[in-house]
Amino acid sequence: MTSTDLYDGIMVGAGHNSLVCAAYLARAGQRILVVEAGPRIGGGTTTQEATLEGYQHNLHAFFVRWTPDYTIWDDLELDRHGVASIWPEVQNAVPFDEGDRALVTYRSLAKSLESIADLSPEDAEAYARLHEEYQTLIEAIEVPLRFAPPMPPDEQDDLLRQSRIGRRYLAIQDRSPLELVSGAFEHEALRSLVLFNVAVRGYLPNLDVAGLGSIVPLALVNSHDGRLISGGTGQVAAAIAASAMAHGADVITGTPVSAVDVEHGRAVGVTLEDGRRFGARRFVASGVPAPMTMLDLVGANHLDSGQRDELESYRWLEEALFGLHWALSDRPRFKAEKNNPDVPAALNLALGYESSTDLVEHMMALRLDSDVGSGPSHVSIPTVHDPAQAPPGGHTTFAWHFVPGQTRRGSWDDAAVAERTRAIVDTYLKYAPNLEDVTEAVAVHSPDDTEEQNASMRGGDRHHGSYHPTNWGYNRPTARMPGYRTPVEGLYLCGASQHPGGSFTGQPGYNAAGVIATDLDIDAWWAPHEVGDVLLDLV
Numbered sequence: 001m002t003s004t005d006l007y008d009g010i011m012v013g014a015g016h017n018s019l020v021c022a023a024y025l026a027r028a029g030q031r032i033l034v035v036e037a038g039p040r041i042g043g044g045t046t047t048q049e050a051t052l053e054g055y056q057h058n059l060h061a062f063f064v065r066w067t068p069d070y071t072i073w074d075d076l077e078l079d080r081h082g083v084a085s086i087w088p089e090v091q092n093a094v095p096f097d098e099g100d101r102a103l104v105t106y107r108s109l110a111k112s113l114e115s116i117a118d119l120s121p122e123d124a125e126a127y128a129r130l131h132e133e134y135q136t137l138i139e140a141i142e143v144p145l146r147f148a149p150p151m152p153p154d155e156q157d158d159l160l161r162q163s164r165i166g167r168r169y170l171a172i173q174d175r176s177p178l179e180l181v182s183g184a185f186e187h188e189a190l191r192s193l194v195l196f197n198v199a200v201r202g203y204l205p206n207l208d209v210a211g212l213g214s215i216v217p218l219a220l221v222n223s224h225d226g227r228l229i230s231g232g233t234g235q236v237a238a239a240i241a242a243s244a245m246a247h248g249a250d251v252i253t254g255t256p257v258s259a260v261d262v263e264h265g266r267a268v269g270v271t272l273e274d275g276r277r278f279g280a281r282r283f284v285a286s287g288v289p290a291p292m293t294m295l296d297l298v299g300a301n302h303l304d305s306g307q308r309d310e311l312e313s314y315r316w317l318e319e320a321l322f323g324l325h326w327a328l329s330d331r332p333r334f335k336a337e338k339n340n341p342d343v344p345a346a347l348n349l350a351l352g353y354e355s356s357t358d359l360v361e362h363m364m365a366l367r368l369d370s371d372v373g374s375g376p377s378h379v380s381i382p383t384v385h386d387p388a389q390a391p392p393g394g395h396t397t398f399a400w401h402f403v404p405g406q407t408r409r410g411s412w413d414d415a416a417v418a419e420r421t422r423a424i425v426d427t428y429l430k431y432a433p434n435l436e437d438v439t440e441a442v443a444v445h446s447p448d449d450t451e452e453q454n455a456s457m458r459g460g461d462r463h464h465g466s467y468h469p470t471n472w473g474y475n476r477p478t479a480r481m482p483g484y485r486t487p488v489e490g491l492y493l494c495g496a497s498q499h500p501g502g503s504f505t506g507q508p509g510y511n512a513a514g515v516i517a518t519d520l521d522i523d524a525w526w527a528p529h530e531v532g533d534v535l536l537d538l539v
Contacts, residue, residue, distance in 0.1 A: 006279045007033040007250075009516070010270050011287065012257050012297065013456060013495065015043025016237055018287035020509030021494040021516075023076050023244035028522050032249040033278055034241075035270060037256035040234075041241050043287070043454060044462055045504060047232025047389075050443040051327035055396050056389040059323065059445055059453070060462055061233045061504040062382060062398070063226045063347060065201070071147065072506040075526050081239035081246075084230035088385050091224055093346035094193045095336045096354040099431040102336035102343050103189040107224055120187040127220075130184060133168075134217030140538060141169050142218060146507050148531035149483045149515055150474040150499040156535070163538035175213035177203060178360070188355035195359045196350040197223040200378050201503060202463045204402055205318035205366045207359065211469040226347045228385055233504065240506075256455075260284055260297045260491060267298075267491035280490070282520055285512060287495035288456050289464040290314070290477035294486065302488050310478035315471045319366050320405040320447035320460030322420050327441040328395040331381055332432035345384050351399070352376025352427045362402060369404045375423035377401045394440070399424050403447065409459035412446040420446075456495070463502030464495055473499060484512040485519075492516055 009025055011018045014036035026032045040046060044060035051057065064085075073079070087107065095102040103119060105112040109131060117124035141160070151159075160166030172180065177198045185191050195207060197219040206212060229235050241251055261269045261277070269279040286293040291314040294300075300308045334343045343349070353359055353376050365372045377399035383390045390396050401424050421444055428435050447460025456464065465471050474482045477497045484492050494512035496502035514528030 005277065006281055007031045008281050009033075009283045009285060010035065010278055010280045011285050011494070012260065012270060012293070013037070013043065013287035014041035014241070014251060014253065015287045015456065015495060016045045016240060016504065016506055017495050017509035017512075018285070019237060019240040019244060020072060020076070020506040021285055021287075021513045022249050023240055023247070024510065024513035024526060025516060025522065026244045026247035026249040028517060028525055030282070030522065032244065034244070034249060034251045035255065035257055035272065035278070036251070036253045037455060038453065039254050041251060041253060042234055042237030043456065045233040045237040047234030050325050050445070051441040054391040055327040055394065055441075056232045057325040057396055057398065057443065058233050058382070059325070060450075062380060063228050063233070064236075065222065065226065065503045065505065072510055076240060076243040078236065078239040078243065081242040083235055083239045086228040086230055086385050088226070088228065088345065088347045090342045090345040090347065091226055092193055092197065092348050092350075093336075093343045094189050094196065094350045094353060095334065095343065095431050096189045096192075099335045101339050102334075103193055104340050104342050104346060105193065105224065109224060112224065116190060119189060120185075123185045123187050123190050126184055127190070131221060134221050137165065137169050137172070137217050138221055140165055141535070142214065144529055144531045144534040146500040146505075147510065148529040149511055150476065151531060152474050156474075159532065159535040160538075162536070166535065166538050169214065172217065173214040174210060176208045176210045177212055177216050178208045178356070179210075180213050180216045182356060188357075191356040192350060192353045192359065194220055194223075195356055196353050196378075197348075199359060199402075200348070202317055202467045202501070204359065204363055206466070206468050207363050209468060212467065212472070215467075228347070228382060230386055231388055257297060260286070260293070262298060262302060262488055262491075265302070266489040283490045283492060283516055285492040285494045285516065287509070289458065289495060289497040290481065290493055292456070292458065293493060298488060298491065304487070307478070307480045307487060310480050314477065315466040315468060316406045316459065317461040317463050317466050318405050319402045320408070320450070321400045321462065322403045322424070322447065323398060323400050323445040324421060324424050325398045325443045325445065326396060326435075326439055327390070328397060328438045329393070329440055330438040331384060331395045332397060332428070332438065333434045334432045336431070344381060347380060347385075349379040350376075351379050351431050366402065366404055369407045371403060371420065371423070373423070375399070375401050375420065375425070375427040377424055377427060379428065395438075399428055405447070405461055406459040408447065409451070410448060412448040417444055417446055464497035465501070467501060476501065484515045
């Protein structure tokens with residue numbers, strides 16, 4: 001192995017979390033190599049011409065869900081590397097009454113409260129009160145918890161119990177999302193809107209599970225603050241990579257890693273499928289899910305029996321997305337526009353979720369490993385806000401529909417795809433009857449297609465693991481291997497199977513970079529958070 005084959009650190013995978021980790025450590029003076037199996041970087045942050053030339057489609061993440069204070073954004077100078085943000089004023093819409101009316105919420109809380117008050121003045125008052133309380137909880141507790149390695153539950157709870165706000169957070173956390181939302185609001189359209197924003201974060205299969213209540217404050221408050229990326233989310237992946245390469249990082253695409261090389265209990269590099277080997281002087285970090293990294297790339301012989309058993313029975317996300325992506329000659333026209341012309345401009349539309357019952361029925365279908373009869377979907381028309389994602393006068397739209405996850409893996413044959421496609425199209429047509437008239441082309445993206453394009457999304461699992469108390473916080477990825485370190489010296493995990501999970505945040509990569517810097521005495525120019533000190537200062 002020549003000197004040019006040696007790096008300080010090697011990142012396995014070029015999803016946005018791996019790129020974030022690489023960018024922080026490259027700026028800290030480490031010589032970094034990023035190795036990606038697929039032809040392009042970004043993982044779930046990818047933009048492709050999936051239908052027709054000139055029509056840009058975001059196959060996974062299509063907007064920035066939550067990057068509090070935009071810490072990572074600012075640290076890595078993503079705007080300087082070509083990212084331009086678009087902030088839609090209209091954020092969410094739930095058509096109801098068979099699609100003739102809709103509840104619409106906005107970036108503006110005041111305008112959102114007016115919209116809610118048209119349905120229920122009492123619910124508007126409750127929403128305002130909860131938004132204020134939840135905003136405080138997020139800033140004081142949720143942000144510090146997510147921007148730091150997870151603490152042992154007993155230790156974390158002891159710290160939280162020492163403050164009034166901490167005790168309130170624990171009381172919310174101990175309940176289920178369904179219980180919290182149903183108890184807070186009376187109008188079904190509002191219940192549906194809040195639960196929909198919980199569900200699209202990966203929690204639909206577990207809406208009624210106690211211990212997940214803390215996601216409700218996050219979903220409610222941040223449902224007013226989504227933003228698009230001009231040109232598509234692939235622009236962010238390119239910008240993070242540019243930030244890393246500006247500080248000397250190298251990126252290789254199109255060549256899978258076949259093994260993480262381990263000598264005397266220490267990770268010393270990687271071997272690629274084409275036979276090339278690259279050495280790591282200090283560390284290897286993997287954005288590939290923990291079970292795939294440790295069992296497939298490293299080998300179960302480097303684990304004790306308990307760690308091996310947990311990873312072999314890993315709790316993957318119970319659902320996956322079945323997506324349809326349209327190239328359109330004009331935008332869809334919604335029936336509800338006659339009562340609220342803002343509906344088509346909503347960043348996120350919930351079609352077919354007119355009540356909390358609709359979400360509960362979908363949750364139960366997933367648990368029974370079956371499809372709902374119709375095709376309720378998460379829908380958006382990105383080109384309403386970013387015309388550059390389609391040719392002049394054209395539009396794109398998509399519908400993401402929840403289907404069973406791992407149990408359906410590898411079974412999306414032509415008949416199953418056709419049946420779900422028809423159900424989704426029929427649901428969309430119920431609310432926007434002109435959809436088929438303006439359709440130029442449709443690309444179907446089943447969970448099997450997702451895994452084929454991105455092997456890390458096993459069975460279409462975009463979050464690299466369930467959102468369940470057994471897979472959450474200190475238990476992520478497993479109770480015997482929490483956090484970002486592994487039993488192999490010098491090997492770290494930095495992807496969505498780590499705390500705080502998936503979605504387009506960059507937080508697992510950020511936290512992993514801090515752990516690596518601490519372990520290897522690297523100058524952490526970005527000052528990683530000390531969550532224990534923060535919780536002690538709560539009142």
